[in-house]
Amino acid sequence: MSADPRGQLAQLPAVDALVRDERLSDLVATHGAPVVVDAARTVVEEARAEALEGRPLATTEDLCERVNRRFVIRDRRRVRRVINATGVVLHTNLGRAPLSAEARHAVAEAAGYATVEYDLETGGRGSRTHHLGELAAELCGTPAATVVNNGAAALVLVLAALAHDREVVVSRGELVEIGGSYRLPEVMTAAGSRLVEVGTTNRTRIADYRAAVSERTGLLLKVHRSNFRIVGFTEEATLAELVALGRERDRPVVHDLGTGALRPARTGPLAGEPSVEDAVRAGVDLVVVSADKLLGGPQAGVIAGDAALVERCRRHPLARAVRVDKLQRAALEATFAAHRRDPVPVDVPTVAMLHADTDELHERAARMAAELGPAARVVATTGLVGGGALPGTELPGWGVALDVADPDALAAGLRDVDPPVIGRVDEGALVLDLRTVPPPQDTELVDLVLLARG
Numbered sequence: 001m002s003a004d005p006r007g008q009l010a011q012l013p014a015v016d017a018l019v020r021d022e023r024l025s026d027l028v029a030t031h032g033a034p035v036v037v038d039a040a041r042t043v044v045e046e047a048r049a050e051a052l053e054g055r056p057l058a059t060t061e062d063l064c065e066r067v068n069r070r071f072v073i074r075d076r077r078r079v080r081r082v083i084n085a086t087g088v089v090l091h092t093n094l095g096r097a098p099l100s101a102e103a104r105h106a107v108a109e110a111a112g113y114a115t116v117e118y119d120l121e122t123g124g125r126g127s128r129t130h131h132l133g134e135l136a137a138e139l140c141g142t143p144a145a146t147v148v149n150n151g152a153a154a155l156v157l158v159l160a161a162l163a164h165d166r167e168v169v170v171s172r173g174e175l176v177e178i179g180g181s182y183r184l185p186e187v188m189t190a191a192g193s194r195l196v197e198v199g200t201t202n203r204t205r206i207a208d209y210r211a212a213v214s215e216r217t218g219l220l221l222k223v224h225r226s227n228f229r230i231v232g233f234t235e236e237a238t239l240a241e242l243v244a245l246g247r248e249r250d251r252p253v254v255h256d257l258g259t260g261a262l263r264p265a266r267t268g269p270l271a272g273e274p275s276v277e278d279a280v281r282a283g284v285d286l287v288v289v290s291a292d293k294l295l296g297g298p299q300a301g302v303i304a305g306d307a308a309l310v311e312r313c314r315r316h317p318l319a320r321a322v323r324v325d326k327l328q329r330a331a332l333e334a335t336f337a338a339h340r341r342d343p344v345p346v347d348v349p350t351v352a353m354l355h356a357d358t359d360e361l362h363e364r365a366a367r368m369a370a371e372l373g374p375a376a377r378v379v380a381t382t383g384l385v386g387g388g389a390l391p392g393t394e395l396p397g398w399g400v401a402l403d404v405a406d407p408d409a410l411a412a413g414l415r416d417v418d419p420p421v422i423g424r425v426d427e428g429a430l431v432l433d434l435r436t437v438p439p440p441q442d443t444e445l446v447d448l449v450l451l452a453r454g
Contacts, residue, residue: 008057009048015041023064027071039070083445085423087397087433089353090293090387094422097296097387098349103334110330129314132329135336136302139262140276140287145304146314147332151290152182153322154301155256158286159191161316162252162309163218168193171204171236174223184223193218199236206237206245213249220246222284223256224274239282252285252309259389260289260302263343269354269385269393270294276304285309293387296350297335298328353435354385354395361398361434364442368434369400371446375453376400381433399433401426402449413452421448 018024018040019033027036043066047058058066082094090096099107110116119126129147136145148154159168168188175197177183188195196217198208209220220242239255246253261275273294279287286309291300301322303313313319324332338345346352362378369376383395404410407430414421414430423432437445 009051011057012044012047012051013060013063015044018044018060018063018067021060021064023061024067027068031071036067039067043067043070081419083419083421083441083448084436085399085421085432085434085445087381087383087395087399087424087435088386089350089383089395089436090385090389091436092387096292096299099298099331100296100334100338100345100348102338102347103297103331106330106334107327110326114326114330116326116329128323128329132324132332132336133310133314135333135340136304139336139339140289140302140304141280142287142304142306144307144310145302146310146319147291147324147329148301148303148319148322149324149328150292150299150322151258151288151301152187154288154290154303156187156191157313157316157318157322158254158288158303159188159193159219160318161313162254164192166193166218167196167212167214167216168219168221169196169198169209169212169217170221170223171199171208172197173199173201173204173236174221174225176223176225203235204237205235206241209237209242209245213245213251217249217251219252219254219285221254221256224258239279239284243283246285247283252306253283254286254288255279255284256288258288258290258293259387260291260293260295262295262339269390269395273390280305286313291332291335293389294350294354295335295339296345296348298331300324300328300332349438352438356397356435358397364434364439365398365400368432368442368446372400372402372449375403377403379429379431381431381435383433383435395435397433397435399431399435401429401431402453403429404453410452414448417448417452419448421445421452 015037019028019037024036043063047063051057084091084094115126117126117128133144133146136147137143148157175184185195196212198204198212222239222242242253257274257276257279259273261270261273263277264275265271265273276287276289284305286303286305289295289302291297291302303310335348338348344351344355346355365378369378377400379399379401381397381399383397385393385395402410407425407428410430411423411425414423423430425431432445
């Protein structure tokens with residue numbers, strides 16, 4: 001490099017000449033010239049800045065490689081199918097609940113023109129959510145229900161419709177943060193409600209709620225602490241106590257259940273988890289649940305309960321802003337249908353994974369380890385429900401551990417195959433937990449591991 005790097009800049013190719021290079025022809029054919037031109041311009045400007053700093057001048061080959069690399073990175077950022085071998089059933093970063101075959105078929109059918117808001121009987125405009133609400137109400141055992149695009153939106157809509165510019169009484173021990181920017185006090189503020197905290201973090205009695213209710217109270221809120229537990233010296237008011245207080249003071253009681261368990265379970269991983277049936281039996285006015293957690297459906301939120309209150313939510317101006325789209329509606333209808341047919345619908349992947357037979361998991365792990373060779377061994381695993389549901393609940397299972405010199409490098413290699421495989425590094429080995437791998441993917445998983453190992 002000369003002492004004057006500016007004199008070397010003329011050797012950099014012009015942007016249009018770079019785009020015409022045959023090494024970028026596939027990119028132009030796939031993505032279109034304008035997009036490749038933008039990438040080439042950025043790369044050339046970066047190379048010019050490097051040269052002015054005294055670094056070696058990039059060759060045309062280097063620049064073509066950089067442009068191609070930008071599109072490789074861009075392609076990796078799009079939504080792609082992955083094989084989830086982490087053992088976390090509702091993996092938030094991987095889209096939470098995988099849809100059933102029936103739900104995927106319904107989504108594909110609705111992807112074109114569909115009867116989203118069209119009444120085939122009258123030939124006129126129909127309702128986007130009326131039928132869906134009827135299905136949800138039937139499933140929840142309530143007089144009415146409506147559906148919005150996620151669980152957080154469901155609570156915001158309830159607060160905006162029933163307690164705008166009014167007070168909402170809630171226990172300090174239930175002021176949850178679910179993740180990201182979702183904090184209950186901030187959600188209340190956004191909905192125009194005023195938070196009234198009662199009790200303490202670990203102990204809140206019904207007397208605390210009673211003392212806080214006034215003419216300014218819009219509703220009493222009970223929040224299920226779905227992503228953490230408080231143990232030890234604790235006390236909390238029961239739903240039945242809150243319902244009795246709500247009726248005494250003529251204030252609605254809302255239970256933000258979140259996780260979406262429909263029915264109480266005596267055994268299995270859901271044993272002891274609060275359910276919609278429990279809330280309805282206790283007499284709450286509204287219950288709010290997510291559809292993409294234990295229901296195993298798409299992202300959505302369900303508001304079920306008293307018909308008049310549901311109607312107030314449905315008619316609120318905010319309802320349109322948080323409504324479901326046609327793909328969510330189609331997937332929800334299929335998911336609701338599965339739960340109506342069977343209280344434990346194992347054709348819903350989330351349900352099947354939560355109730356997976358450990359003996360079958362062991363058999364699959366043994367077959368896979370044999371196919372992967374001496375570096376693979378069968379290991380006991382501990383999966384999680386995930387998705388902010390059932391904190392501390394462990395799911396014992398089986399998987400395959402790959403003993404390699406650099407498990408982190410293998411994990412990175414598996415993320416680079418198509419489809420990417422997401423495992424976890426544990427105690428110096430890469431572990432593939434088969435609880436979250438559907439059996440039909442076993443052969444594909446073996447092939448991908450062999451490919452990544454070279």
